[in-house]
Amino acid sequence: MSRNAAPIILRPPEDDIEKRHLVARGYDQCAVTYFNWQRARKMPTEEAYLQKLLNRLKQGSRVLELGCGPGVPFTKMLAEAHERKLEIVAVDVSASQVNLAQQTIQKNEFPNVKFVRADMTEIGFNRMHFDAVVSFYTWFHLPKEEQGAMAERITRWLKPGGILLFNTSSVAEEIVWQNWMGVNMYINSLGVKGTLDLLKEYARELEVTDEIVSEKVGNQEENFLWIWAVKRL
Numbered sequence: 092m093s094r095n096a097a098p099i100i101l102r103p104p105e106d107d108i109e110k111r112h113l114v115a116r117g118y119d120q121c122a123v124t125y126f127n128w129q130r131a132r133k134m135p136t137e138e139a140y141l142q143k144l145l146n147r148l149k150q151g152s153r154v155l156e157l158g159c160g161p162g163v164p165f166t167k168m169l170a171e172a173h174e175r176k177l178e179i180v181a182v183d184v185s186a187s188q189v190n191l192a193q194q195t196i197q198k199n200e201f202p203n204v205k206f207v208r209a210d211m212t213e214i215g216f217n218r219m220h221f222d223a224v225v226s227f228y229t230w231f232h233l234p235k236e237e238q239g240a241m242a243e244r245i246t247r248w249l250k251p252g253g254i255l256l257f258n259t260s261s262v263a264e265e266i267v268w269q270n271w272m273g274v275n276m277y278i279n280s281l282g283v284k285g286t287l288d289l290l291k292e293y294a295r296e297l298e299v300t301d302e303i304v305s306e307k308v309g310n311q312e313e314n315f316l317w318i319w320a321v322k323r324l
């Protein structure tokens with residue numbers, strides 16, 4: 092999350108439903124602002140991780156993207172890879188974000204991508220359905236209680252040898268950030284230790300590799316935790 096100016100921090104709501112509303116409503120309202128900001132950003136770390144993942148996939152591999160946002164650059168990279176023959180399900184809770192993504196990645200050009208507007212904590216898939224699950228800059232929007240359950244479900248959905256790739260903030264905090272891209276945004280990051288502990292507890296079948304990467308977000312450097320986790324055979 093971009094911290095160009097010192098953010099004004101508000102206390103998060105007690106209620107989980109209100110936390111979810113803040114996120115979904117916020118991303119509906121800031122959809123175009125976020126899209127333009129994201130399009131203009133340089134993202135060497137993200138692209139390197141995504142490329143590493145693409146190198147391990149092949150035509151016909153199934154990929155789930157959680158929190159696809161406006162679809163650039165990540166959904167688009169996935170959609171174009173392997174001669175447009177990955178089978179992608181891209182999920183986002185915000186209707187406006189999904190609309191933008193659908194405008195960029197049109198069905199007639201990319202029949203290999205299916206968009207789903209849904210809360211990722213409420214969707215279901217068969218066991219061992221996906222070769223990879225990816226999620227960029229989204230994990231920290233989930234209420235804490237949901238993060239463990241989410242890790243458990245993703246592990247079930249992955250095939251043996253399948254890969255979970257996601258990033259999150261390296262700082263542990265639960266806040267509402269006032270006027271982030273013009274909206275009040277709920278963030279709940281467990282930080283490095285919290286996230287790794289959570290994976291140990293809820294995703295024991297995953298072999299987890301972690302890396303902290305400093306990145307330029309706006310005018311500032313920020314540290315993000317990157318998780319590359321492989322489901323044991």
Ligand SMILES: C[S@@+](CC[C@H](N)C(=O)[O-])C[C@H]1O[C@@H](n2cnc3c(N)ncnc32)[C@H](O)[C@@H]1O
Nearest residue numbers: 118158159160183184185210211227228229232
């Ligand atoms: C910071 S944006 C990241 C978007 C995209 N991954 C990217 O990196 O550009 C976070 C996205 O996660 C989505 N999101 C947040 N909580 C979600 C949830 N519970 N289920 C599905 N999507 C969610 C938001 O609507 C938003 O589009």
